[in-house]
Amino acid sequence: MNGWARIVWSLGLAATLGWIGAGAFGYRVVDQATLGLHTLASFAALLALLLAHGWMAVFALTSRNLVARVAGATSPALASACRATFLAGVLAILAASAQFSVSNALFPSRLAARTHAAAAAASIVVLVAALAVQARGLAAHGRAIAELDRAPGSW
Numbered sequence: 651m652n653g654w655a656r657i658v659w660s661l662g663l664a665a666t667l668g669w670i671g672a673g674a675f676g677y678r679v680v681d682q683a684t685l686g687l688h689t690l691a692s693f694a695a696l697l698a699l700l701l702a703h704g705w706m707a708v709f710a711l712t713s714r715n716l717v718a719r720v721a722g723a724t725s726p727a728l729a730s731a732c733r734a735t736f737l738a739g740v741l742a743i744l745a746a747s748a749q750f751s752v753s754n755a756l757f758p759s760r761l762a763a764r765t766h767a768a769a770a771a772a773s774i775v776v777l778v779a780a781l782a783v784q785a786r787g788l789a790a791h792g793r794a795i796a797e798l799d800r801a802p803g804s805w
Contacts, residue, residue, distance in 0.1 A: 659781070659788060662703055666777045676688045692753070710732040710733075
């Protein structure tokens with residue numbers, strides 16, 4: 651994994667931890683003030699998640715095409731890793747966005763708090779799995795770029 655990919659992946663990890671922290675803070679909501687803080691923390695974590703996972707998804711999609719153009723072909727392993735990284739990023743974005751959107755149904759009591767917590771747990775599972783897949787995909791991409799760098803006259 652190159653340095654930039656490591657930074658963005660780490661941002662995804664930090665955002666996931668922030669998402670978990672905001673969720674844990676949700677158990678302390680007792681009034682409108684703490685609800686506002688919970689919502690603000692969740693929204694900040696959501697924005698960071700969208701940035702990190704969105705960047706990794708776009709990077710996987712575009713870099714696979716760049717490697718194929720430069721090298722003349724892309725290895726099946728790299729294509730598979732980039733595809734998995736892209737899909738994991740999209741799923742992470744969808745899971746976190748859906749969880750945040752569904753939480754709006756909680757306010758007028760159309761959704762039970764237990765359902766909200768279960769959806770949050772499901773989104774955390776998706777986010778952690780996405781980070782694992784993206785780490786492998788970004789590492790595979792880094793190895794492919796290193797191989798291209800070693801090949802004489804490749805760039």
